[in-house]
Amino acid sequence: EAGVVQSPRYKIIEKKQPVAFWCNPISGHNTLYWYLQNLGQGPELLIRYENEEAVDDSQLPKDRFSAERLKGVDSTLKIQPAELGDSAVYLCASSSLVGNEQFFGPGTRLTVL
Amino acid sequence: GENVEQHPSTLSVQEGDSAVIKCTYSDSASNYFPWYKQELGKRPQLIIDIRSNVGEKKDQRIAVTLNKTAKHFSLHITETQPEDSAVYFCAASRGSGYSTLTFGKGTMLLVSP
Secondary structure (H helix, E strand, O other): OOOOEEEOOEEEEOOOOOEEEEEEOOOOOOEEEEEEEOOOOOOEEEEEEEOOEEEEOOOOOOOOEEEEOHHHOOEEEEEOOOOHHHOEEEEEEEEOOOOOOOEEOOOEEEEEO | OOOEEEEOOEEEEEOOOOEEEEEEEOOOOOOEEEEEEEOOOOOOEEEEEEEOOOOEEEEOOEEEEEEOOOOEEEEEEOOOOHHHOEEEEEEEEOOOOOOOOEEOOOEEEEEEO
């Protein structure tokens, strides 16, 4: 079974530039999560999708962050414009409807200069 | 919302010793408690989880205990090996297939040969 796929793995941009991250969850997993992980910290939820619907986006900074999950499969997380404090690892995870285990992708390490 | 505290932040043991990591949570409605292991530069991976209808669960050298009254749970690793060296995160959620995990800040475990 293929795991959660994310791209790119690394991204370096200058502040005020836009950036986008892509996630392909495990086949059949209807729930998709985007997390932010700062160095030395645990993952913090940004947004959770159930199929196409964003059911928990309370921690998403909506002035600069946006996300979409068209057709309830792949998802894209965007930052525009990026700020220095956005440097972190962005993790995507997915889970099935019936279980609680979340399977994580390898993450995208973003560096904003 | 849920708040998860994790201690210690770092733990150094000799190979063969036992290691214990402790977490407390604040939401009495939480009933699902997973533990994730994250090796340097890699994705978090579930190593064991426990639900509130049991007090202890074991899987080979790893065990988790849960005290719902006190709202704390612990990870126990026996006969530690150098490959156990990683960051361990505890988490808590209300346990449905749709729920959000709140993570602790992590414990860096170093096992010296």
